[in-house]
Amino acid sequence: CPLPRAETSLSRLVRRLLSARRSLDLCIFSFSCPQLARAVHLLHRRGVRVRLVTDAQYMGLHGSQIGRLRHAGIQVRHDQHSGYMHHKFAIVDRRMLITGSLNWTTQAIQSNRENVLVVDDAACVKPFLDEFERIWEEYNPANYSF
Amino acid sequence: CPLPRAETSLSRLVRRLLSARRSLDLCIFSFSCPQLARAVHLLHRRGVRVRLVTDAQYMGLHGSQIGRLRHAGIQVRHDQHSGYMHHKFAIVDRRMLITGSLNWTTQAIQSNRENVLVVDDAACVKPFLDEFERIWEEYNPANYSF
Numbered sequence: 001c002p003l004p005r006a007e008t009s010l011s012r013l014v015r016r017l018l019s020a021r022r023s024l025d026l027c028i029f030s031f032s033c034p035q036l037a038r039a040v041h042l043l044h045r046r047g048v049r050v051r052l053v054t055d056a057q058y059m060g061l062h063g064s065q066i067g068r069l070r071h072a073g074i075q076v077r078h079d080q081h082s083g084y085m086h087h088k089f090a091i092v093d094r095r096m097l098i099t100g101s102l103n104w105t106t107q108a109i110q111s112n113r114e115n116v117l118v119v120d121d122a123a124c125v126k127p128f129l130d131e132f133e134r135i136w137e138e139y140n141p142a143n144y145s146f
Numbered sequence: 147c148p149l150p151r152a153e154t155s156l157s158r159l160v161r162r163l164l165s166a167r168r169s170l171d172l173c174i175f176s177f178s179c180p181q182l183a184r185a186v187h188l189l190h191r192r193g194v195r196v197r198l199v200t201d202a203q204y205m206g207l208h209g210s211q212i213g214r215l216r217h218a219g220i221q222v223r224h225d226q227h228s229g230y231m232h233h234k235f236a237i238v239d240r241r242m243l244i245t246g247s248l249n250w251t252t253q254a255i256q257s258n259r260e261n262v263l264v265v266d267d268a269a270c271v272k273p274f275l276d277e278f279e280r281i282w283e284e285y286n287p288a289n290y291s292f
């Protein structure tokens with residue numbers, strides 16, 4: 001469980017993501033970092049199954065990478081409620097959890113004090129896998145109530 | 147490592163905090179939740195050594211509990227830079243780490259999708275202990291440059 005300083009951890013985070021072979025499940029509150037978006041896009045092009053959940057109020061902010069990722073064909077779902085979908089975690093191949101305080105924004109990576117945990121203990125990963133599947137279904141457009 | 151839904155986890159979080167016997171080290175970006183402030187205050191009154199680090203830009207926002215905790219005699223330090231002190235973690239008795247996406251705000255607890263990890267594996271706790279001590283010294287008023 002490393003706790004890298006955010007300013008030095010981007011390349012390590014990218015490397016962890018790029019280790020995905022089968023799936024990448026993402027719950028990312030705010031996603032504006034181009035380097036992280038490039039890694040996600042690359043995985044999608046390699047045939048890794050990428051699913052991305054984000055926050056409806058933040059997905060349209062200046063610099064957001066969500067539109068670009070959707071345009072590339074990546075499945076994106078977002079919340080429908082007034083509170084925030086405030087998670088910032090990734091699950092690689094359903095086995096490795098990457099989570100912490102870090103939003104996937106350039107501002108956070110360059111300027112903030114942040115933490116990122118990398119966990120592969122199954123008992124820790126399981127609740128996040130369950131939360132991801134719960135959110136993925138809950139935010140399915142088929143369930144929209146308007 | 148439970149991942150409780152935020153709306154049901156407040157009492158569990160309070161119970162974990164109240165288990166502190168010797169020390170409570172807090173790095174909390176935004177702190178406005180009265181119930182959590184009451185728990186911290188209670189520990190201070192019990193003689194537990196409480197140290198609190200927070201973000202300078204958020205400590206003065208409406209509803210912030212920082213002033214109240216300082217008034218009660220709890221040591222509080224804050225960052226001096228333009229980026230955010232964005233951690234949201236607590237270390238109980240230097241052994242149990244509580245960390246995640248959850249800001250200690252009523253809005254986050256009531257309205258958001260959040261996660262909180264509770265970890266007592268020493269290899270995971272150590273980097274957070276080190277980060278706390280590093281920040282605590284860095285934000286020492288004796289080191290102010292103005």
